[in-house]
Amino acid sequence: MGLNSLAGKKAPKEILENIAQLVSDYYVKVPDVNNPLHLVSFGTSGHRGSASKNSFNEEHIMAMAQAVAEFHKKSGHEALFVGMDTHALSTPAHRTTLEVLAANGVKTYFAKDFEYTPTPVISHAILTHKNCDGIVITPSHNPPSDGGFKYNFSDGGPSDESITKVLEQRANELLKNDLDGLKIMDLEDAFKSGFLIEYDFITPYVDDLVNVIDMDLIKKSNLKIGADAMGGSGMAYYKAIKQKYNLNMEIFNDIADFTFSFMHCDKDGKIRMDCSSSYAMAGLIDLKDRFDIAFGNDTDFDRHGIVTKSKGLLNPNHYLSVAIDYLSKNRDFDGLGVGKTLVSSSMIDRVVKDNNKKVFETPVGFKWFVKPFINKEIFFGGEESAGASFLRKDGGVWSTDKDGIILNLLAVEILAKTKKDPGEYYNTLIEKFGEPxxxxxxxxxxxxxxxxxxxxxxxxxxxxxxxxxxxxxxxxxxxxxxxxxxxxxxxxxxxxxxxxxxxxxxxxxxxxxxxxxxxxxxxxxxxxxxxxxxxxxx
Missing domain, CATH: 3.30.310.50 (Alpha-D-phosphohexomutase, C-terminal domain)
Known part of the structure; x- marks a missing residue:
C-alpha cells in the first residue's frame, strides 16, 4: 500500500467533507438490515461507520442507545455520563442519544452548553462517582465522514466482549424489527423530564490533575509548550489547564471545524486526526523549534502525539518506553507491573526488566488493561497506537481508558525534571539496551x-x-x-x-x-x- 501524493500536505479544498450532506444523510438514510455492513458492529472500540454509507444513521443510534439504556437499568447503575467529540456526526448522534436515554428514565449527565468531552474525562467521571457508566460518541481519529459510539462500564473502561455482544445483538434486534421496543421523546420534552442534567466535566478533571502529574514542577519550569488541540474535544480543557496552572502554553487549532480543513493529509491522502502519524502531524512538526516541547491529540483526546526539538514526532513505542522508565524511577509503584499490547516494542520489555518489574502482554485493545488497573496489578498500560494511561501518584486509579492529556503533560514533566526531552531520554535507553x-x-x-x-x-x-x-x-x-x-x-x-x-x-x-x-x-x-x-x- 503505497504513499499517496497528498501525504503530509495541507488538505486541499476538493477533498473536504460536505457536512450539510453528511448530516442530512444521518437523518434521511436508513440501514438495509439484510446487508451485514449496515448492521451495528462493536469492534475493539465501539461501533463506527458513516451516514453516507448507511452504517451510522439515526436508526443505529436509536438502537444502540436503547440497548445501553436497557443494559444500564438491568445492571442497576445509578447514572450515566455522556460525552461527544467534534466529528460532524457526533452532534446529531449526541442529541438522539439524549432523547432515548431520557425516554427510558436514565439519569444522564451531559456537558453544559453541549460542550465537547474527551474520552478520558468520561472514564475519570465514572471512576470518581459510584455505580455509574458512560457513553462516548466518537470514531476516534477516523476521517471527518465517520461517526462512532462507545460504551464504558462502571469500571470506567472500554467494555469487554461479554458486554459489547449483548449491546450489539440487542441493537441489531431492534433494527431488524423496525425499532419495535424503542423509547424516545423530543429533546424539548427530554429536558423537561428531569432525567437530563447539565454537568461541568472540566473543573473536576482539571483540578484533579495535580494528583497524577507534577503540575507545580511544570509551572515552575516555565517551559514553552505548544498544544495543538487539532480541533478535538479537549480544546476547552487545554485552555482551562493553562489558566488553572499558569502555564507558558500556546494553544492552536482550538476551534471546531467539522471538515478539519487545517489538517495535513495522512499517508493514504485522507484527512485523519492521527496524532501518531508524521504525515497528519506535519503542521505541528514544522513548528517544533518554536517550543521547548509540543504535543497534539486525536479527536477524542485519548491518544497522544509528542513533538520534540530533538526528534520531531516521537514514535509512540519510543515514548511508551520513556514514560515507563521515568514513572518507574519517579513514582512509588513498587510491586506493580506494566501492561503492553503484544504488538508494542520489545524495548518496553527490556526497560521493565531493568526496573525489576513484570510485563503483562495482552491482545490489541485497551479493554485488556481495565481489570489489571482496577486490581492494582499494573501502574501503566499502553498501546503501540499511542494510547496509554497510568495510576495516580498515590497508586489510585486515574482512568481505565486511554488518556492523551496526561501522557502529553507527562512529557513536559519529564523535560522539566530530567532536563532531557523525551527524544533525548530515549537516546539514553538506546545506549543501554540497543536500538530497535x-x-x-x-x-x-x-x-x-x-x-x-x-x-x-x-x-x-x-x-x-x-x-x-x-x-x-x-x-x-x-x-x-x-x-x-x-x-x-x-x-x-x-x-x-x-x-x-x-x-x-x-x-x-x-x-x-x-x-x-x-x-x-x-x-x-x-x-x-x-x-x-x-x-x-x-
Missing part, C-alpha cells in the same frame, strides 16, 4: 483470508527459523490466556505479529528487529510469505 527498528505493513485481505489469519495455530508455522534466527516462541494467546486474533513469532533479536483488521479489508504485519533495518525487512518478507502460504490453502 519497528515497522507495520498493511496489505489487502478479503473476508475468508482475514478469517484464516484470525484462526492461525502455532502448528501452521512450518519453519523453525525467522530471518536466520531460531524461533523461540510462537504465540496465539496473550499472557492472560486470551486469543490475540492472529499469531506472533519471536526470536532473540526480532519478532513479527500478523493479525486481520477488525474494521477494514486489510491485515497488518507488525515487526521489530534489534539488528537493524535489513533484518527487519527480512522478517517482514518472511512474514508476508507465511501469510501468502496460508492464503494458498483457502
Amino acid at each position: 527498528v519497528y515497522g507495520r505493513v498493511d496489505a489487502i485481505a478479503n473476508v475468508e483470508q482475514k478469517k484464516a489469519l484470525k484462526n492461525l495455530k502455532p502448528e501452521d508455522i512450518k519453519q523453525d527459523t525467522l530471518a536466520n534466527e531460531k524461533i523461540e516462541n510462537i504465540l496465539t494467546k496473550a499472557d492472560n490466556g486470551s486469543s490475540i486474533g492472529g499469531l506472533k513469532v519471536v526470536t532473540q533479536n526480532g519478532w513479527f505479529a500478523i493479525r486481520p483488521s477488525g474494521t477494514e479489508d486489510i491485515y497488518k504485519i507488525y515487526a521489530e528487529s534489534f539488528k537493524g533495518e535489513e533484518h527487519l525487512k527480512l522478517i517482514q518478507k518472511e512474514a508476508q510469505n507465511i501469510a501468502n502460504s496460508i492464503f494458498d490453502t483457502i
Whole structure:
C-alpha cells in the first residue's frame, strides 16, 4: 500500500467533507438490515461507520442507545455520563442519544452548553462517582465522514466482549424489527423530564490533575509548550489547564471545524486526526523549534502525539518506553507491573526488566488493561497506537481508558525534571539496551483470508527459523490466556505479529528487529510469505 501524493500536505479544498450532506444523510438514510455492513458492529472500540454509507444513521443510534439504556437499568447503575467529540456526526448522534436515554428514565449527565468531552474525562467521571457508566460518541481519529459510539462500564473502561455482544445483538434486534421496543421523546420534552442534567466535566478533571502529574514542577519550569488541540474535544480543557496552572502554553487549532480543513493529509491522502502519524502531524512538526516541547491529540483526546526539538514526532513505542522508565524511577509503584499490547516494542520489555518489574502482554485493545488497573496489578498500560494511561501518584486509579492529556503533560514533566526531552531520554535507553527498528505493513485481505489469519495455530508455522534466527516462541494467546486474533513469532533479536483488521479489508504485519533495518525487512518478507502460504490453502 503505497504513499499517496497528498501525504503530509495541507488538505486541499476538493477533498473536504460536505457536512450539510453528511448530516442530512444521518437523518434521511436508513440501514438495509439484510446487508451485514449496515448492521451495528462493536469492534475493539465501539461501533463506527458513516451516514453516507448507511452504517451510522439515526436508526443505529436509536438502537444502540436503547440497548445501553436497557443494559444500564438491568445492571442497576445509578447514572450515566455522556460525552461527544467534534466529528460532524457526533452532534446529531449526541442529541438522539439524549432523547432515548431520557425516554427510558436514565439519569444522564451531559456537558453544559453541549460542550465537547474527551474520552478520558468520561472514564475519570465514572471512576470518581459510584455505580455509574458512560457513553462516548466518537470514531476516534477516523476521517471527518465517520461517526462512532462507545460504551464504558462502571469500571470506567472500554467494555469487554461479554458486554459489547449483548449491546450489539440487542441493537441489531431492534433494527431488524423496525425499532419495535424503542423509547424516545423530543429533546424539548427530554429536558423537561428531569432525567437530563447539565454537568461541568472540566473543573473536576482539571483540578484533579495535580494528583497524577507534577503540575507545580511544570509551572515552575516555565517551559514553552505548544498544544495543538487539532480541533478535538479537549480544546476547552487545554485552555482551562493553562489558566488553572499558569502555564507558558500556546494553544492552536482550538476551534471546531467539522471538515478539519487545517489538517495535513495522512499517508493514504485522507484527512485523519492521527496524532501518531508524521504525515497528519506535519503542521505541528514544522513548528517544533518554536517550543521547548509540543504535543497534539486525536479527536477524542485519548491518544497522544509528542513533538520534540530533538526528534520531531516521537514514535509512540519510543515514548511508551520513556514514560515507563521515568514513572518507574519517579513514582512509588513498587510491586506493580506494566501492561503492553503484544504488538508494542520489545524495548518496553527490556526497560521493565531493568526496573525489576513484570510485563503483562495482552491482545490489541485497551479493554485488556481495565481489570489489571482496577486490581492494582499494573501502574501503566499502553498501546503501540499511542494510547496509554497510568495510576495516580498515590497508586489510585486515574482512568481505565486511554488518556492523551496526561501522557502529553507527562512529557513536559519529564523535560522539566530530567532536563532531557523525551527524544533525548530515549537516546539514553538506546545506549543501554540497543536500538530497535519497528515497522507495520498493511496489505489487502478479503473476508475468508482475514478469517484464516484470525484462526492461525502455532502448528501452521512450518519453519523453525525467522530471518536466520531460531524461533523461540510462537504465540496465539496473550499472557492472560486470551486469543490475540492472529499469531506472533519471536526470536532473540526480532519478532513479527500478523493479525486481520477488525474494521477494514486489510491485515497488518507488525515487526521489530534489534539488528537493524535489513533484518527487519527480512522478517517482514518472511512474514508476508507465511501469510501468502496460508492464503494458498483457502
